[in-house]
Amino acid sequence: xxxxxxxxxxxxxxxxxxxxxxxxxxxxxxxxxxxxxxxxxxxxxxxxxxxxxxxxxxxxxxxxxxxxxxxxxxxxxxxxxxxxxxxxxxxxxxxxxxxxxxxxxxxxxxxxxxxxxxxxxxxxxxxxxxxxxxxxxxxxxxxxxxxxxxxxxxxxxxxxxxxxxxxxxxxxxxxxxxxxxxxxxxxxxxxxxxxxxxxxxxxxxxxxxxxxxxxxxxxxxxxxxxxxxxxxxxxxxxxxxxxxxxxxxxxxxxxxxxxxxxxxxxxxxxxxxxxxxxxxxxxxxxxxxxxxxxxxxxxxxxxxxxxxxxxxxxxxx
Numbered sequence: 081x082x083x084x085x086x087x088x089x090x091x092x093x094x095x096x097x098x099x100x101x102x103x104x105x106x107x108x109x110x111x112x113x114x115x116x117x118x119x120x121x122x123x124x125x126x127x128x129x130x131x132x133x134x135x136x137x138x139x140x141x142x143x144x145x146x147x148x149x150x151x152x153x154x155x156x157x158x159x160x161x162x163x164x165x166x167x168x169x170x171x172x173x174x175x176x177x178x179x180x181x182x183x184x185x186x187x188x189x190x191x192x193x194x195x196x197x198x199x200x201x202x203x204x205x206x207x208x209x210x211x212x213x214x215x216x217x218x219x220x221x222x223x224x225x226x227x228x229x230x231x232x233x234x235x236x237x238x239x240x241x242x243x244x245x246x247x248x249x250x251x252x253x254x255x256x257x258x259x260x261x262x263x264x265x266x267x268x269x270x271x272x273x274x275x276x277x278x279x280x281x282x283x284x285x286x287x288x289x290x291x292x293x294x295x296x297x298x299x300x301x302x303x304x305x306x307x308x309x310x311x312x313x314x315x316x317x318x319x320x321x322x323x324x325x326x327x328x329x330x331x332x333x334x335x336x337x338x339x340x341x342x343x344x345x346x347x348x349x350x351x352x353x354x355x356x357x358x359x360x361x362x363x364x365x366x367x368x369x370x371x372x373x374x375x376x377x378x379x380x381x382x383x384x385x386x387x388x389x390x391x392x393x394x395x396x397x
Contacts, residue, residue, distance in 0.1 A: 083130070083131050083132055083163070084103075084105060084131065084132045084134065084379070084383055085105075085108040085126070085128060085131050085132070085133050085134070086099060086100055086103075086105060086107060086108055086133075086134040086136060086379070087107075087108040087110040087124065087133065087134065087135050087136065087153065088107055088108075088110070088136050088137075089110070089112060089122070089135065089136065089137035089146070089149045089150065089153060090112055090137075090146070090149060091137050091138045091139070091140055091146050091149075091353075091354065092136045092137050092138050092170065092354065093354075094351070094354060095136065095138075095170070095351055095352075095354070095370075095371070095372055095375070096136045098370060098372030098373075098376075099136065099372050099375050099376045099379065102372060102373055102376035102377075103376050103379065103380060108124065108126060108133075109124070109125035109126050110122065110123065110124050110125060110153070111123045111124075111125055112149060112153075114145075120145070120148050120149055120152055121152070122149055122152040122153040122156055123156060124153075124156060124157060124160060127160070128157050128160045128161070128162040129160060129161040129162070130161065130162075130163050131162055131163055132162075132163055132164050132166065132383060133157045133162045133163075133164065133165045133166065134166045134168055134379055135150060135153050135154060135157070135165065135166070135167050135168065136168040136170075136375075137149060137150050137153075137167075137168075137169060138169060138170045138171035138173075138328075138352055138353050138354075139169060139171060139172065139173030139174070139192075140171050140173065140328075140330060140353045140354075141330070141332065143173040143174065146173065147173060147174075147192065147195070150167060150169070150196070150199075151195055151196065151199045152199075154167065154196070154199040154200050154201050155199050155200060157200070158199070158200035164202045164203070165200055165201050165202050165203075166201070166202060166203040166204075166205060166379075166382065167196060167201045167203070167204045167205070168205045168206075168375060168379070169204060169205070169206045170206065170207045170328075170350075170352035170353070170371060170375070171206075171207070171300075171328045171330075171352045171353050172189075172192070172206045172209055172210075172214070173192070174188040174189050174191075174192045175189050175209055175210035175211065175214060176189075176210050177189050178190075178210060178211045178213065178214055179211075189210075189211075189214050189217060190214075190217045193214070193217035193218050194217075196218075197218065197219060197220055201220065202220055202221075203220055203221045203222070203223070203382070204218060204220065204221075204222045204223070205222075205223045205225065205375070205378055205379075205382075206222070206223070206224055206225070207224070207225045207226070207227060207327060207328075207350070207352050207371060208224070208225070208226055208227055208228075208255075208299045208327040208328065208352075209224050209299070210299055210300070211251070212224055212254075223378065223382075223388050225371075225374060225375075225378060225388075225391070226255075226258075226327075226392075227327045227350050227352075227369070227371060227374075228255060228258045228259050228262070228297070229262065229392050229395035230350070230369055230371070230374065230395050231259060231297065231325045231327075231348060231369070232258075232259055232262030232263060232395070233262075233395045234325075234348060234367075234369060235259075235263060235295060235323070235325070235348075236262070236263065240293050240295075240323075241293070242291070242292050242293055242320075243263055243265040243292065243293050243294075243295060244260075244265055244266050244267065244268050244287065244288070244289055244292045244293070244294055244295075245257075245259045245260040245263060245265050245266070245267050245268075245294075245295050245297060246267070246268045246269070246270060246285075246287075246289065246294050246295065246296045246297070246310075246314065247267065247268070247269045247270065247296075247297065247298075248270050248272070248296055248298050248306065248307065248310045249269070249270060249272055249306075250269060250271070252297070252298055252299070253267075253269055255297055255298070255299065256269070256297050259295070259297050259325075263295075265295075266287065266288070267287060268285055268286060268287025268288065268289050268294075269285070269286040269287060270283075270284075270285055270286075270310045270313060270314070271283045271284040271285070271286055272306070272309065272310065283313075284313070285313060285314065285317045289314055289317050289318060289319040290317060290318035290319070291318055291320055292319060292320055293319075293320050293321045293322075293323070294314055294319045294320070294321070294322045294323065295323045295324075295325060296310065296311070296314075296322065296323070296324045296325070297324075297325045297326070298324075298325075298326045298327075299326065299327050299328060300326055300327065300328040300329075300330055301324075301326045301328070301329055301330060301331065301335060301347075301349075302330045302331075302332050302335065303332050303333045303334060303335050303338075304331070304334070304335040304338040304339060305338070307324065307338075308338050308342055311324075311342055311343065311344065315343060321345045322343055322344055322345060323344070323345055323346050323347075323348065324344050324346070324347045324348065325347075325348040325349070326347075326348075326349055327349070327350050327352055328349070328350070328352050328353050329347075329349035329350075329353055329355060329366070329368075330353060331355070331359060336359055336362050336363045339363055339365055339366070340362070340363055340365070344365055345365070346365055346367055347363070347365045347366045347367065348366075348367045348369060349366060349367070349368055349369070350368065350369050350370070350371045351368050351369070351370050351371060351372070352371055355368060373394070374391055374394070377391045377394060378391050
């Protein structure tokens with residue numbers, strides 16, 4: 081691992097420190113400057129010549145700014161003769177724009193993939209993509225890790241009884257099925273439609289939730305509007321305690337207030353997107369699971385040419 085260097089950009093500093101502590105590596109020295117007019121300059125402050133570089137950055141809010149930091153960092157390392165450049169992007173911004181849902185819409189998730197490759201990245205490591213097909217937008221190795229095993233391990237430790245795992249929509253059924261299998265629990269699906277972005281109308285529940293403890297699983301929570309709409313219909317169908325688990329806690333706008341005012345018993349997220357101290361204090365329902373160990377072992381597997389899939393064995397009881 082001595083030829084490995086890991087850089088933290090502005091969105092993932094604490095996560096990178098955790099990864100480096102596990103791997104017994106120092107965090108690479110890099111300078112990220114934002115000029116008054118919005119231009120960004122990223123400069124590695126140590127040699128990367130002939131080394132395997134890992135750039136860790138979630139492209140969370142402000143999304144375009146975080147993305148530009150990644151692209152500029154990759155370009156800087158490429159021009160400084162890095163042996164290989166790996167982008168570790170726990171949260172892949174623009175992933176919701178993965179298809180043309182209506183005429184004249186862009187497929188921005190593909191555009192972002194093209195930008196990362198054009199900048200010079202050799203590999204992308206990410207976590208719970210909004211749609212797994214986004215891996216096909218890349219022509220370089222792409223590892224789409226999953227936090228489902230880690231979430232399953234957490235809920236097994238709680239020893240909940242009479243549990244049903246709920247997918248908040250039809251698109252998340254595969255993820256929900258995986259968690260349901262881990263917990264040896266049945267599954268239900270919320271049938272809903274989304275007339276426009278961040279607006280949701282829950283319609284019905286497919287499956288039995290009456291008198292059961294519910295675990296809703298999804299890839300992200302942005303404003304929380306669709307989540308609360310789903311919880312309301314679950315309660316109307318007789319659900320008992322409601323737990324929520326998402327990989328990426330974006331928590332934009334009124335999300336924290338909505339969670340506090342809801343009947344959610346516990347809201348489990350990962351630290352793929354850093355949760356500010358202000359939000360931690362504002363909402364005591366949130367539990368944060370760290371993906372640092374998973375990412376550290378993934379980097380180790382890549383460097384030692386071991387199967388990345390073996391990382392999931394770490395979360396088996």
